[in-house]
Amino acid sequence: MSAMFGTKVAVIGAGYVGLTTAACLSSLGHQVVCADVDREKVDALSRGEATIREPGICELVVDGLASGRLEFVLGASAAVSEASVVILCVPTPMGATGAADLTTLEFVVAEVRELLPPGCVVVNKSTVPVGTAARVAKLIDRADVAVVSNPEFLREGAAVHDFLNPDRIVVGSADRDPAPARRVADLYGKLDTSVLVTDSASAEMIKYASNCYLATRLSFVNTVAELCEYLDASIDDVTLGMGYDQRIGKSFLRPGPGWGGSCLPKDTFALLRTAESAGSDFALLRAAIETNLKQQDLVVDKVRKAVGGELAGARIGLLGLTFKAGTDDLRDSPALAVAGRLAAEGAELFGYDPGVHAPVPGVTDGVRITGTAYHAADGAAAIVLLTEWPEFRALDWARIADRLDGRSVIDTRNLLDPLVVAGTGLSYQGIGRPAALPSTGDMVRRAG
Ligand SMILES: NC(=O)c1ccc[n+]([C@@H]2O[C@H](COP(=O)([O-])OP(=O)(O)OC[C@H]3O[C@@H](n4cnc5c(N)ncnc54)[C@H](O)[C@@H]3O)[C@@H](O)[C@H]2O)c1
Numbered sequence: 001m002s003a004m005f006g007t008k009v010a011v012i013g014a015g016y017v018g019l020t021t022a023a024c025l026s027s028l029g030h031q032v033v034c035a036d037v038d039r040e041k042v043d044a045l046s047r048g049e050a051t052i053r054e055p056g057i058c059e060l061v062v063d064g065l066a067s068g069r070l071e072f073v074l075g076a077s078a079a080v081s082e083a084s085v086v087i088l089c090v091p092t093p094m095g096a097t098g099a100a101d102l103t104t105l106e107f108v109v110a111e112v113r114e115l116l117p118p119g120c121v122v123v124n125k126s127t128v129p130v131g132t133a134a135r136v137a138k139l140i141d142r143a144d145v146a147v148v149s150n151p152e153f154l155r156e157g158a159a160v161h162d163f164l165n166p167d168r169i170v171v172g173s174a175d176r177d178p179a180p181a182r183r184v185a186d187l188y189g190k191l192d193t194s195v196l197v198t199d200s201a202s203a204e205m206i207k208y209a210s211n212c213y214l215a216t217r218l219s220f221v222n223t224v225a226e227l228c229e230y231l232d233a234s235i236d237d238v239t240l241g242m243g244y245d246q247r248i249g250k251s252f253l254r255p256g257p258g259w260g261g262s263c264l265p266k267d268t269f270a271l272l273r274t275a276e277s278a279g280s281d282f283a284l285l286r287a288a289i290e291t292n293l294k295q296q297d298l299v300v301d302k303v304r305k306a307v308g309g310e311l312a313g314a315r316i317g318l319l320g321l322t323f324k325a326g327t328d329d330l331r332d333s334p335a336l337a338v339a340g341r342l343a344a345e346g347a348e349l350f351g352y353d354p355g356v357h358a359p360v361p362g363v364t365d366g367v368r369i370t371g372t373a374y375h376a377a378d379g380a381a382a383i384v385l386l387t388e389w390p391e392f393r394a395l396d397w398a399r400i401a402d403r404l405d406g407r408s409v410i411d412t413r414n415l416l417d418p419l420v421v422a423g424t425g426l427s428y429q430g431i432g433r434p435a436a437l438p439s440t441g442d443m444v445r446r447a448g
């Protein structure tokens with residue numbers, strides 16, 4: 001069967017996943033109505049203003065509105081009445097027990113179930129525990145509506161690129177029913193990628209297993225980095241040497257202040273809880289989570305030592321507050337977790353982040369936001385780099401040295417060239433990096 005274009009699609013939720021999905025599907029030729037409960041967001045998007053910081057999103061929204069293939073509406077019920085595919089992209093945050101909280105998802109399902117046109121396919125794109133597609137099908141309780149799981153794998157900061165160039169598309173339907181799975185797979189017919197069709201439980205598990213594997217890999221790397229410090233080895237060279245093994249690969253091996261963001265922390269907890277309810281002890285995953293919390297302690301220990309053992313009253317400059325570079329997202333940011341621990345010990349914090357221009361009440365409390373990296377350094381006893389924004393590499397470190405009160409630079413992302421920083425008279429510490437070695441990866445011979 002040839003790929004089908006021009007499908008009428010409703011996308012529920014206009015956040016990182018929903019807005020990207022809506023804008024990209026309209027760019028692929030589909031007719032998309034995207035709904036959100038946030039009136040300001042709907043109004044801004046309807047005016048062609050992007051509400052998230054993602055390369056390419058604004059252009060797609062503007063093009064979609066101009067072509068008439070993209071529309072934003074308030075509330076899910078306003079979006080679904082003519083849709084042949086309804087894609088749920090609402091939040092599934094961590095609940096009180098660590099399990100995913102499905103309240104919003106179930107609320108939306110209850111809101112739209114009677115409005116869905118006959119023959120419509122409902123798609124779970126939100127990250128949801130195994131069994132949720134079956135549960136949603138029960139809640140909808142209509143023989144003429146199928147429920148399909150289609151997990152999303154995009155990364156923030158590269159959302160549009162990842163959506164349009166996915167490593168794979170996973171579609172799971174009840175009993176592997178091919179007809180609704182094909183309807184969903186066909187939405188992506190213009191993309192050159194592998195499409196895996198499976199049952200809905202396996203599709204849901206693929207999403208959690210992928211995120212939990214990535215988190216475990218990082219906890220492993222962070223632990224190897226800690227060992228490197230004791231053994232005077234270089235984590236940069238160790239991960240480079242590991243990455244040449246094609247079974248391991250080079251990506252997702254950078255040590256840091258711990259992994260964070262809106263997905264890995266909640267999804268690791270959720271799978272741990274799912275395992276517990278299935279009577280299984282996922283000890284490896286639990287260790288990955290615990291290792292991640294310990295990583296923040298290690299960073300705080302380094303800072304405490306750097307300022308002479310007492311954080312109370314110490315002025316510290318922080319470079320980076322977002323959970324990774326290239327995003328303005330502060331949700332579950334390891335940088336803010338470290339800041340919170342430093343503040344709890346009485347440190348006075350001044351922070352600069354290229355993606356954060358004003359304090360965010362309840363989120364950046366305890367950190368005074370500065371307009372430049374140099375202002376964060378003013379009079380500080382130490383500088384702590386927490387997010388790997390490339391522009392921090394290009395800072396004038398001699399100028400920072402002049403403005404600092406103390407001498408310490410702690411680079412939790414191994415972003416900086418230690419020789420450049422040390423060349424200004426500052427004392428450099430990375431993660432798993434011996435202080436006195438040249439930067440990294442000096443190859444004697446490179447193949448090809
Ligand atoms: N952020 C990512 O990188 C990413 C990647 C893959 C999967 N996911 C998953 O996708 C889901 C959504 O994540 P997100 O980051 O896009 O969340 P988000 O918070 O950025 O966006 C969710 C949107 O849903 C809206 N919303 C809430 N209740 C609603 C309702 N009743 N009706 C309509 N809209 C409603 C919110 O106003 C918000 O705009 C989660 O399950 C997440 O785990 C996220």
Ligand SMILES: O=c1ccn([C@@H]2O[C@H](COP(=O)(O)OP(=O)(O)O[C@H]3O[C@H](CO)[C@@H](O)[C@H](O)[C@H]3O)[C@@H](O)[C@H]2O)c(=O)[nH]1
Pocket residue numbers: 127152153154155156157211214218251252253254255256257258259260261262263264323324325334
């Ligand atoms: O080598 C690395 C790579 C990442 N990180 C950290 O790991 C966290 C997560 O990073 P990343 O995976 O790039 O961020 P997300 O945008 O949250 O994307 C993850 O979570 C999404 C939501 O489920 C998935 O769709 C993506 O595939 C998955 O990578 C961040 O704190 C990063 O700083 C490191 O410390 N070292």
